[in-house]
Amino acid sequence: MSALHWGILLPFIASIFIPILYKAFKRIHTGWFVLPIPIILFLFFISTLPQIKRGEVIYQTTNWIPSLDINFTVIVDGLSLLFALLITGIGSLVVLYSIYYLSKEREKLHNFYVYLLMFMGAMLGVVLSDNLIVLYMFWEFTSLSSFLLIGYWYHRERSRYGAQKSMLITVFGGLSMLGGIVILYAMGGTFSVRELITQADVLITNPMFTSAAILILLGAFTKSAQFPFHIWLPDAMEAPTPVSAYLHSATMVKAGIYLVARLTPIFAFSGYWIWFVAGIGITTLIWGSFSAIRQTDLKGILAFSTVSQLGLIMSLLGVGAAALHFPQIEDNLYIVAVVAAVFHLINHATFKGSLFMVVGIVDHETGTRDIRKLGGLMSLMPITFTIAVIGTLSMAGLPPFNGFLSKEMFFTGMLSLLTLDIFNFENWAVIFPVLAFIASTFTFTYCMILLFKTFAGKLQLEKLEKKPHEAPIGMLISPIILAALVIFFGFFPNTLTDTIIKPASAAILGNVMPMDYHLHISFWHGFQPELYMTIGVFALGFILFKTWPKWKFIYKPFTEKYSFNSLYNNGLLYMEKSSYSLVSSTMTGSIRNYLVFIFLFMVGVVSYTLFSKDAFIVSTADTAPIGFYEIVLAVIIAVASISILFVKSRLTSIIVLGAVGYTVSLFFVIFRAPDLALTQLVVETVSTALFLLCFYHLPEQFRKEERIRFKFTNLVISLGVGVMVTLIALSAHSTKLFDSISQYYVETTYTEAGGKNMVNVILVDYRGLDTMFEITVLGIAALGIYGMIKLRLTKQGGKNLNENE
Amino acid sequence: MKTNDVILQTATKVAALVIVLFSIRLFFSGHYYAGGGFVGGLMTSAAIVLIMIAYDLKTVKKIIPINYRMLIAVGLLTSISTGLLAVFNGEPFLTHYFGYFDLPILGKTSLHTASLFDLGVYLVVVGVTMTIIQSIGESE
Numbered sequence: 001m002s003a004l005h006w007g008i009l010l011p012f013i014a015s016i017f018i019p020i021l022y023k024a025f026k027r028i029h030t031g032w033f034v035l036p037i038p039i040i041l042f043l044f045f046i047s048t049l050p051q052i053k054r055g056e057v058i059y060q061t062t063n064w065i066p067s068l069d070i071n072f073t074v075i076v077d078g079l080s081l082l083f084a085l086l087i088t089g090i091g092s093l094v095v096l097y098s099i100y101y102l103s104k105e106r107e108k109l110h111n112f113y114v115y116l117l118m119f120m121g122a123m124l125g126v127v128l129s130d131n132l133i134v135l136y137m138f139w140e141f142t143s144l145s146s147f148l149l150i151g152y153w154y155h156r157e158r159s160r161y162g163a164q165k166s167m168l169i170t171v172f173g174g175l176s177m178l179g180g181i182v183i184l185y186a187m188g189g190t191f192s193v194r195e196l197i198t199q200a201d202v203l204i205t206n207p208m209f210t211s212a213a214i215l216i217l218l219g220a221f222t223k224s225a226q227f228p229f230h231i232w233l234p235d236a237m238e239a240p241t242p243v244s245a246y247l248h249s250a251t252m253v254k255a256g257i258y259l260v261a262r263l264t265p266i267f268a269f270s271g272y273w274i275w276f277v278a279g280i281g282i283t284t285l286i287w288g289s290f291s292a293i294r295q296t297d298l299k300g301i302l303a304f305s306t307v308s309q310l311g312l313i314m315s316l317l318g319v320g321a322a323a324l325h326f327p328q329i330e331d332n333l334y335i336v337a338v339v340a341a342v343f344h345l346i347n348h349a350t351f352k353g354s355l356f357m358v359v360g361i362v363d364h365e366t367g368t369r370d371i372r373k374l375g376g377l378m379s380l381m382p383i384t385f386t387i388a389v390i391g392t393l394s395m396a397g398l399p400p401f402n403g404f405l406s407k408e409m410f411f412t413g414m415l416s417l418l419t420l421d422i423f424n425f426e427n428w429a430v431i432f433p434v435l436a437f438i439a440s441t442f443t444f445t446y447c448m449i450l451l452f453k454t455f456a457g458k459l460q461l462e463k464l465e466k467k468p469h470e471a472p473i474g475m476l477i478s479p480i481i482l483a484a485l486v487i488f489f490g491f492f493p494n495t496l497t498d499t500i501i502k503p504a505s506a507a508i509l510g511n512v513m514p515m516d517y518h519l520h521i522s523f524w525h526g527f528q529p530e531l532y533m534t535i536g537v538f539a540l541g542f543i544l545f546k547t548w549p550k551w552k553f554i555y556k557p558f559t560e561k562y563s564f565n566s567l568y569n570n571g572l573l574y575m576e577k578s579s580y581s582l583v584s585s586t587m588t589g590s591i592r593n594y595l596v597f598i599f600l601f602m603v604g605v606v607s608y609t610l611f612s613k614d615a616f617i618v619s620t621a622d623t624a625p626i627g628f629y630e631i632v633l634a635v636i637i638a639v640a641s642i643s644i645l646f647v648k649s650r651l652t653s654i655i656v657l658g659a660v661g662y663t664v665s666l667f668f669v670i671f672r673a674p675d676l677a678l679t680q681l682v683v684e685t686v687s688t689a690l691f692l693l694c695f696y697h698l699p700e701q702f703r704k705e706e707r708i709r710f711k712f713t714n715l716v717i718s719l720g721v722g723v724m725v726t727l728i729a730l731s732a733h734s735t736k737l738f739d740s741i742s743q744y745y746v747e748t749t750y751t752e753a754g755g756k757n758m759v760n761v762i763l764v765d766y767r768g769l770d771t772m773f774e775i776t777v778l779g780i781a782a783l784g785i786y787g788m789i790k791l792r793l794t795k796q797g798g799k800n801l802n803e804n805e
Numbered sequence: 806m807k808t809n810d811v812i813l814q815t816a817t818k819v820a821a822l823v824i825v826l827f828s829i830r831l832f833f834s835g836h837y838y839a840g841g842g843f844v845g846g847l848m849t850s851a852a853i854v855l856i857m858i859a860y861d862l863k864t865v866k867k868i869i870p871i872n873y874r875m876l877i878a879v880g881l882l883t884s885i886s887t888g889l890l891a892v893f894n895g896e897p898f899l900t901h902y903f904g905y906f907d908l909p910i911l912g913k914t915s916l917h918t919a920s921l922f923d924l925g926v927y928l929v930v931v932g933v934t935m936t937i938i939q940s941i942g943e944s945e
Contacts (some may be wrong), residue, residue, distance in 0.1 A: 674839035675839045675840070675844070678831075678839055678840070678844050679843060679844050679847070682844055682847040682848050682851055683847060685851050686847055686851050686854060686934060686938075689851075689854045689858065689938070690937065690941070692858075693938060693941050697941070753901065753903070753919070754836070754903040754915060754917060755836040755837060755917070755919070756837040756838070757834075757835060757837055757838055757839065757840070757841070759841075760835045760836060760840070761836065761919070763841065763843070763926075764835075764836075764841070764842070764901075764919045764920075764923050764926070765901050765919050768888065768899040768901070768919075768922060769898075769899055771884075771922075771926060772884055772885065772888065772899070775880065775881060775884060775926055775929040775930070775933075776881060778877075778929060778930070778933045779877040779878075779880075779881055779929055779932070781933070781937075782874075782877060782932065782933040782936040782937050783874065783877070783936070785936070785937050785940060786936050786937075786940045789940045789941060789943075790940065
């Protein structure tokens with residue numbers, strides 16, 4: 001365990017203490033205790049920057065389950081470090097912001113910060129793990145904490161709906177991804193990403209390669225809200241705004257992008273991969289920006305905007321994967337796409353983070369996020385307005401902000417596709433720049449809507465819940481820092497290039513990107529196609545904004561009825577309905593019915609296997625002679641069992657049943673199994689006592705059902721079970737597929753475990769794990785019975801639970 | 806369940822003690838002779854059930870004021886933490902240790918961590934049977 005491992009585990013460990021601190025220091029906002037954790041981690045990761053800048057990779061490993069090739073291996077390279085810095089950096093700002101956003105009197109802060117820390121640790125685990133299984137584990141942890149955070153205000157119906165939706169969709173993707181990981185393991189024989197990358201050229205020849213790629217992409221697309229799985233993200237906006245800013249814009253939704261980037265060296269050689277990633281990315285981009293325009297909720301606009309921006313980064317990664325096909329070319333065009341993806345990732349986190357915080361402030365200070373009610377806040381909230389201007393203009397792609405730079409590079413990347421002549425791109429590539437242009441126009445339009453509908457126009461005080469005023473300074477610090485970064489990265493993009501963008505791109509591209517690759521981002525490239533496209537976007541976007549809502553009719557065909565949302569809702573409804581009808585038809589509450597199901601199934605499956613495998617053999621080779629005592633005992637058991645059928649009173653039947661049990665224990669005595677005999681005797685005694693106690697609860701009438709058909713069913717099933725068990729017993733005795741392991745125990749019981757009673761030593765030592773789980777099951781059963789009886793009591797008689805204590 | 810059987814009650818006073826002592830003996834002899842935590846626990850429960858039948862539940866609760874649900878938890882914790890001992894020693898979960906010691910009075914005795922594990926089983930079995938019997942018997 002190195003410092004890196006502890007770094008990942010630190011948030012988890014801290015989350016244990018948060019509820020205690022919350023209880024102990026009621027008067028201090030719990031957020032102040034949380035704040036140092038991301039800051040410490042951020043500083044820790046920053047300290048590794050010089051090493052990463054030199055192109056080094058930090059590798060630390062510790063054994064976890066070595067026998068299954070699952071080890072907690074942590075690797076820091078450019079890509080991991082970039083994400084780690086985003087997670088801890090934005091994390092610090094979000095925690096600071098949340099201290100002012102969430103009231104310490106009204107909110108359950110301990111829940112909030114426990115979930116948030118859990119998420120932080122899980123996310124660090126995702127981006128730093130080299131082992132795919134460990135990565136998967138942390139991946140599901142992020143889904144889980146996201147679920148908990150979306151449902152944080154669980155008394156709201158929409159929160160619960162959003163939480164469930166995100167959970168179902170991302171966990172579906174996660175499980176597909178697990179399938180993909182297992183296939184990768186089957187092909188490459190390792191879970192380590194590094195080792196898989198070295199085998200990339202062998203893996204592609206494997207017939208399962210494409211299925212692995214598609215399954216893993218399902219995981220990445222659901223997580224990163226790519227079309228058509230994007231539907232969960234707008235509903236996830238029910239979470240508190242700090243959470244939306246952190247999980248659903250800056251970090252968690254980028255886990256899918258991280259995964260695609262991380263696995264690009266393995267899958268890039270497949271044409272499917274490039275087409276899927278680029279195609280789905282560009283579809284998401286245009287659909288997200290198109291849908292954002294018609295939203296009226298500020299967070300709704302930002303949600304769809306996030307969807308579209310994630311699509312943008314995804315499509316760039318798809319195009320960038322093409323770079324790996326041309327390792328020999330000096331001036332590789334597609335490297336630009338990867339650089340643009342990394343750069344835009346950083347920019348998006350800064351401007352979108354600040355915008356989410358601005359929306360949170362507006363919501364907090366006015367009580368609404370509906371743009372139809374808002375307007376004219378410019379003069380009332382000047383600082384918030386300034387931040388919003390910087391954020392939106394950067395998102396729209398205007399100079400001199402960082403969004404402009406990465407948007408230009410995005411166009412360059414898309415245009416570079418025109419020269420690609422593999423996988424049919426020569427025929428279809430032209431679609432990409434066209435769609436990119438249209439989507440950017442929409443992006444410009446919704447940015448303007450977001451900015452002007454909120455801050456310009458007429459103030460409608462009567463529609464607001466509170467009288468708006470500027471937010472407290474604590475709430476403004478975080479968005480100000482982010483907005484300052486937007487400007488800083490806009491003017492000095494080259495502070496980022498060598499320190500983080502180049503190492504991160506190199507991690508995606510591997511050897512294709514030479515160490516001395518010259519990377520320089522500048523405002524002015526001369527009169528290039530990109531510049532004309534940008535000017536076109538501004539002009540067209542401005543016209544669209546000015547004429548909105550006159551062209552609203554084009555949204556007509558996209559009604560709720562034919563959306564993916566209704567597909568999801570109806571699917572869920574239908575599944576619930578059918579499972580309900582299945583359950584209510586089988587779970588009748590009658591124990592006899594359940595026994596009938598169980599026995600019929602058992603008899604059916606076992607006898608089918610017995611005869612289809614031709615396993616029924618009777619051999620009398622090593623049978624012992626049948627003695628006098630055995631015959632006597634067998635007769636007693638037979639007589640007693642049959643007489644139970646004819647007994648009229650319940651008490652007699654219990655006594656006769658006890659006789660059967662005691663006789664069986666005599667069999668154990670004859671066959672020299674004292675332990676079994678002893679246990680059987682005591683079990684028989686205690687269960688008879690239990691039966692007597694149960695008398696009270698049983699209905700007065702004993703065996704009221706006397707119909708012939710009922711009795712006949714019982715007879716058939718009993719006969720079936722009896723015959724089957726007898727056949728199995730005979731065959732089991734006659735078939736010896738391998739030597740019995742009992743000799744092993746005979747030899748080692750004393751030498752290995754220091755005991756002489758083999759049965760007991762097996763129970764507590766050799767198979768201790770079994771015993772441990774058995775007693776756990778026993779405990780659970782006892783608590784279940786306790787709960788069942790006590791609950792029924794309180795319901796029926798209204799008696800207090802404590803009365804019986 | 807009110808009974809007033811004087812013969813049963815008098816006999817129980819002696820028998821229950823003998824049964825409990827025998828169950829403890831069964832528990833300890835487990836590693837070398839027939840017995841063990843499971844049978845021992847059941848036997849102890851049988852003794853308590855006998856007292857219950859001879860007297861009534863309320864009286865038994867007064868004599869033995871044990872929360873059997875807690876007993877389940879204590880038993881499970883005992884077993885699991887015995888298993889964890891090995892983990893802190895860097896060996897697989899549930900590795901047992903044993904050795905021979907010279908103890909006062911008892912003389913040379915072998916001590917096993919396995920019997921600590923078995924103690925957990927014993928406690929759980931007592932807890933489980935008594936929880937079930939008590940809650941069913943009480944619900945009148």
